[in-house]
């Protein structure tokens with residue numbers, strides 16, 4: 396029997412990062428992953444392939460529709476979908492192999508197979524040729540999540556599918572119906588709309604992007620509608636069925652919609668099946684997640700859990716932070732994640748990025764705040780780029796001026812939010828951001844101006 400200080404189950408961003416940090420801290424570590432490729436949903440079937448498709452499809456759209464404004468005329472623009480998909484696969488393979496290299500460099504033992512807890516201090520790994528037994532002083536569960544099903548929607552792994560299928564359609568759908576106007580629905584809906592599909596997004600709520608700042612979500616809906624996405628809000632899907640080569644999506648109180656592809660994107664559920672939780676007495680909470688304390692310890696001694704299987708946002712970078720804090724907690728006794736400064740990014744065009752509290756949250760919590768807004772229309776850099784949709788919004792405590800939230804819709808919002816998150820981690824006030832010199836002309840000046848606007852002294856508006 397192999398013995399390790401730590402066995403990590405799952406090699407997604409939470410698991411492999413935890414394994415590397417543990418090795419750096421001197422632990423003897425094994426990482427078990429059921430898939431032959433490392434990197435989890437994020438690298439194989441989520442963040443990375445979707446960003447490749449978003450980039451390529453945006454270039455296609457830009458070449459067709461926007462280059463002419465720059466005085467660049469192109470002839471016939473054609474899509475070569477197989478080449479586009481091949482590039483996606485190459486990027487994914489390069490990165491997943493990179494994780495292999497990182498595990499080797501850190502002398503982490505890697506096992507391929509389905510791991511499960513097998514009583515205290517033991518992990519069994521079911522492999523093609525038998526079961527491997529591991530002894531572990533500590534175990535971290537980092538098994539992630541999978542797409543949530545929806546009653547009545549008959550997933551067939553082809554025409555009616557989830558993000559997994561929508562990342563690999565072999566042809567551009569004529570009409571794609573997306574169920575759910577969240578991160579996945581909007582990102583992948585945008586990809587296929589840019590590549591030529593008619594895209595109808597059905598959302599149960601009366602708004603898109605629940606959880607994001609209301610004002611930005613409303614702005615985003617207007618921009619995406621202008622781009623060609625069609626939204627039907629307040630729409631409850633009761634069924635989606637294959638009818639020959641087409642699909643029928645049934646909704647409450649309206650005639651069914653006919654389309655050739657359906658993307659179900661109504662959230663994700665934690666992956667805990669077959670994990671052997673009962674062998675160490677762990678019980679799931681009412682949301683199907685593994686309960687942990689502030690050190691990521693479960694109710695079973697020596698068993699920890701991080702990422703999508705515990706509470707909170709299902710984001711790769713949140714899982715990474717938890718992996719590091721969990722391991723540092725085990726080894727040094729200290730480890731902390733600042734959940735108030737975890738950014739969220741929707742990689743549409745323009746991007747939408749957010750960190751900290753929304754206005755609705757602050758109002759609900761009875762916190763008095765001041766707001767500074769700066770539109771990209773007034774940004775010199777945004778004008779030069781020709782991308783002026785959107786704004787930056789800074790929310791600061793009315794009494795202390797501490798920044799409580801920053802919300803951005805606009806060009807490169809996903810990069811710009813990092814400055815806000817860093818500032819908030821250091822407890823910055825809006826005055827602090829406003830007094831930092833920002834290079835001109837940059838998009839980042841819009842954050843400085845929004846910070847200035849908190850005290851009504853923006854210069855360029």
Ligand code: NAD
Pocket residue numbers: 442545574575576577578579580582597598599600603604605630631632659660661662663708709710739740741742
């Ligand atoms: P989501 O929670 O972001 O959005 C799901 C949407 O579906 C919501 O708007 C919800 O109101 C709607 N919905 C739920 N039931 C419905 C129904 N019956 N009919 C119509 N609409 C319904 O979920 P997602 O987009 O599936 O993404 C899953 C997870 O993956 C999220 O937690 C997200 O954080 C993560 N993710 C992140 C990124 C990123 O960081 N860029 C990208 C993709 C996914």
